[in-house]
Amino acid sequence: MKKVFLTVLAFVSIASTAQVKTPQASPSSKLEQTVGLTDVEVNYSRPSAKGRTVFGELVPYGSLWRTGANANTTVTFSENVKVEGKELEKGTYALFTTPKADSWDVYFYKNTDNWGIPEKWDDSQVAVQVNVKSITTSRHIESFTISVNDVTNDGASIELQWEKTIVPIKFEVPTKEVAMSSIEKTLAGPKAGDYFSAAQYYFQAGADNAKALTWVNSAIDLATTDGKEAPFWYLRLKSLIQAKGNDKKGAIETAKLSLAGAIKAGNKDYEKMNNDSIAEWSKK
Numbered sequence: 411m412k413k414v415f416l417t418v419l420a421f422v423s424i425a426s427t428a429q430v431k432t433p434q435a436s437p438s439s440k441l442e443q444t445v446g447l448t449d450v451e452v453n454y455s456r457p458s459a460k461g462r463t464v465f466g467e468l469v470p471y472g473s474l475w476r477t478g479a480n481a482n483t484t485v486t487f488s489e490n491v492k493v494e495g496k497e498l499e500k501g502t503y504a505l506f507t508t509p510k511a512d513s514w515d516v517y518f519y520k521n522t523d524n525w526g527i528p529e530k531w532d533d534s535q536v537a538v539q540v541n542v543k544s545i546t547t548s549r550h551i552e553s554f555t556i557s558v559n560d561v562t563n564d565g566a567s568i569e570l571q572w573e574k575t576i577v578p579i580k581f582e583v584p585t586k587e588v589a590m591s592s593i594e595k596t597l598a599g600p601k602a603g604d605y606f607s608a609a610q611y612y613f614q615a616g617a618d619n620a621k622a623l624t625w626v627n628s629a630i631d632l633a634t635t636d637g638k639e640a641p642f643w644y645l646r647l648k649s650l651i652q653a654k655g656n657d658k659k660g661a662i663e664t665a666k667l668s669l670a671g672a673i674k675a676g677n678k679d680y681e682k683m684n685n686d687s688i689a690e691w692s693k694k
Contacts (some may be wrong), residue, residue: 422598427461429610434455436456436457436458436480436554438453438456439454439456439556440531441453441558443561443579445559445563445581445583446563446588447489447567447589448489448583448585449486449488450486450487450585450653451484451485451486452483452558452568454483454556455480455556456555457478457553458567458574459551463576464573465509471509471593472509473509474506474507475508475509476526478554478556481525482504482505482522482524483504483569484501484502484504484522485503485619486501487500487581489583489588490584491582491583491584492581493579493581494542496538496540497538498518498537498581499507499537503518503519503520503537504518505517505522505524506682509544509575510544513543514545514577516540516541516542516579517536518538520607540579542579544576545575545576545577545578547574547576548574549574550574551575551576552657553572554571555570555572556571557569557571558619559578560578563585564584564585566581567579568581587596602628602630602644604629605628605629605632606625606626606647607627608622609622612625619651623652623655624625626647628646630644630645639671640667641671642675642680643680645664645668646668646672646683648668649661649664649665649684653691661691662688665684665691666684669681671686
């Protein structure tokens, strides 16, 4: 009897943890594409026609459509773009459409948390709305497909494809602006924060202390242009580097400057650290 009970218990235990695995009716898909210097990501689900007439019946003309299945189809741009000539800020948007016989209304919707279409449509959530012409193709597209095609350095098209319909949504990317900004930033040389980070790493890693001091001085020089005060955390790092290089006198002088800045900023942590260091370095 005990053996039977244990066998039944084991069966129940296995049954309670087992999970049935079946394929999704509309499998999820993720598309990533770089256009120029802009990253584009599309997440959506892919329903299939299965012998049905899609547009005009399964997906009625003139009605708002989720543009896929299940959760919202989302499109993410890493840079500001222009969709069919209209400005769209970088970010993630739900993609909704209203199919018509020869053109579609396309909406980039800010709220992406809906399952299907929003229970209550909010016009203020529409970041961009455009109307695009649809194309009829002779080939049959069984599963709903979103692709990024006609890719150039300056733009591409998000194409919605299903049954015998293709809907291209053209967008432009700011490749020239991003590239020129990157070039100008690089050729202008390192910023104060770059020198500070390099000095901090060298100090913490126990690397070349003299080089760390040179870099933190460069950081302070750049940070104090136009009469600005040196950040107290920059001065704190310099004092630590000086102390490590056995320049206790210089370390104390720098720590006092950092202390004054910390007091002015109301930063109690740096105030205590500087006071403790000054007291330690003042011992003979």
